[in-house]
Amino acid sequence: MFSNLWNKGGFILCTKGQAELSINGVRHNFSQGEVLVITPLVLVGEVSVSEEFAALSFVDDLKTYYDIFNRIADSPIPLMVYREPIWEIEVNEQQYLAKQHAHLEQLTHSMAESASETSRSLLDFQVRLLRQEAMLTVVNSRIRQVVWLPSSHSREVVVYRFILALHNNYHTHRSVAYYADMANLSKSHFSAIVKQTTGQSPSAWIATITTTYAKFMLEKGSMNIKQIAEQLNFPEQFTFRKYFKQHTGLSPKAYREQYVHK
Template sequence: MNEKEIQSFSLSRLLEYHELRPGDLYYDGCLIASRVDSHCDIRSDLFRYPIRINALALVFCSKGSITLTSNLTHRQLSEHTLYIHFPGSILQVDPIEGVELYAVICEEEFIRRINVDLKLLSRLFLRLERQPLLQLDDEQWQEIMRSFDEISHERDLYRDDAYSIEILRSAIRMLIYKVSRIIDRYSECPHTEQDVHSPRNRQEEYFQRFMNVLTQHYTQERSVGFYASQLNLTPKYLSTLIRQTTGRTASEWIDDYVILEAKNLLKYSTMSIQEISYSLNFPNQSFFGKYFKTHTGQTPSEYRMSR
């Protein structure tokens, strides 16, 4: 891939920015980080601006709190909460202080290699696509911590032999399935027939369909009319539904996604501003510059140079 086109961070590329600390474990496409606190060498500048991460991440907050933005939605992790980052989502993190985290970051191929049913996992995790933050009770938290302790213990005993490899793989697989069980229990929320067909749920369904189309086409399409036609609705009706569901217009959602991608490209690619404008389907650099400044208060050059 051309260097200019890279705007997503794989796990291996993240590790180029963050050296492993004592106590961290990187194994075959999976990073286990225990008790990461704000006094350690965390290069938060990497996450100060929007960044797309192509890996599944499970982040557990054991102390303090941290605020992050995932695909335009603000989340706050507090004590004993679990946050799930879906591959390809764009993440931005506020400056952190006084917080302790545990994290598991897995490449998709690693999950396959340890024989976790990826289709089952994907269906389960997608239940939390709009609310990927869970509050764990004491029993759930202690069970997760026992898994981290077990992985840490196996890391210390690890020898490069078939037995150690399989024990470590099993311990990581166990942690993933424990998280899956917690998600499954949280998502057990049966609806009555009346609930399913309520106006509110229909609005939610249209909003989800709108977001699915938006995430596929926002780099090329900025017209509400395009998205309305994809959903077989009129632009006016789509805008009304989105505003009633989220309090924001369809145009605002579209613009925010375009700006988020533009910020990502300006900070983490070597594409010129003209190349970025063309990649986002603007007719020219001038039009892109005016659009960007209208929504951010800065020109693309000013944003690229900001720290």
């Protein structure tokens, strides 16, 4: 449940037990009645999970929640999620989300069983709307508790917009200058803001996100390495191989073989 959250958005509601997670390099306890909010700024790794752990996932492709993330970009919410990605919610909200999740499962089952392409398309659209509604419920509940941040908050807006844009453009734009231009900042000033706010340089973020998506493609095994290089817009397979090895320590072929033999 906590793996493969790149290019994802939404949240996970813990309904039973607890988990210990590494989130943005910091350990957090995740317990019953809490939601883990997934945004482009939240990097999750599983540390340990209790045997009785159970949860409801409202996680979907980033594009499902992109409008919501974009709308809150200039608010304190993205930074608040970055610093406090786990929120406690009221019992009535937990009950509402449980009903929404049950409805989503019914719709997903109907979509799988439908023989009509039009029907599947409409059901898929309905599923996305329900996920968005659930996400808005969680965010609106939390935003009422927010104390607006001082003017220094503008730095976090720059970082959030950078990482949101990076998830959409990692396969076409891997230049720090490109994202600095988007932010209307000099490359040096932009780099300093990202480094000070997240602890990682823009180039490190770009390399991490690019290689993570490359890993997913290598793990799926549906494309050969040349096709993956083309998908990521590297000029040739050799350039992709050099880039991947530089940032992971393994060649794409070695990574795929290692993954297969796990």
